[in-house]
Amino acid sequence: MRLIDADALKTVMCVSVCGLVQPQLCTCGCAQALAIDNAPTIEAEPIRHGHWIDKPTGKYGNWQSYCSACGKHSQIGGIENNRHKPRCPWCGAFMDEVNE
Numbered sequence: 001m002r003l004i005d006a007d008a009l010k011t012v013m014c015v016s017v018c019g020l021v022q023p024q025l026c027t028c029g030c031a032q033a034l035a036i037d038n039a040p041t042i043e044a045e046p047i048r049h050g051h052w053i054d055k056p057t058g059k060y061g062n063w064q065s066y067c068s069a070c071g072k073h074s075q076i077g078g079i080e081n082n083r084h085k086p087r088c089p090w091c092g093a094f095m096d097e098v099n100e
Contacts, residue, residue: 010036048093069093
């Protein structure tokens with residue numbers, strides 16, 4: 001699935017079918033414009049941002065990386081590998097926050 005701009009799509013459809021640049025002026029009731037108007041909508045989820053948190057874990061104090069947004073262990077490579085990963089594999093958060 002991908003999010004699209006329904007108004008822009010409607011403009012493109014009305015330009016090609018009716019020759020109008022402004023779909024709100026379309027009076028022909030073309031099937032494409034009606035289908036776009038009647039299509040179901042979805043709620044987009046907000047984009048999450050975070051950073052890797054390195055913590056010692058286990059009885060030997062091995063360091064592991066955790067996502068600051070969801071708190072889950074990355075389970076991917078070591079700490080150095082995670083510092084270069086742009087997103088959390090669990091929640092999809094972009095790892096672009098500054099770690100303070």
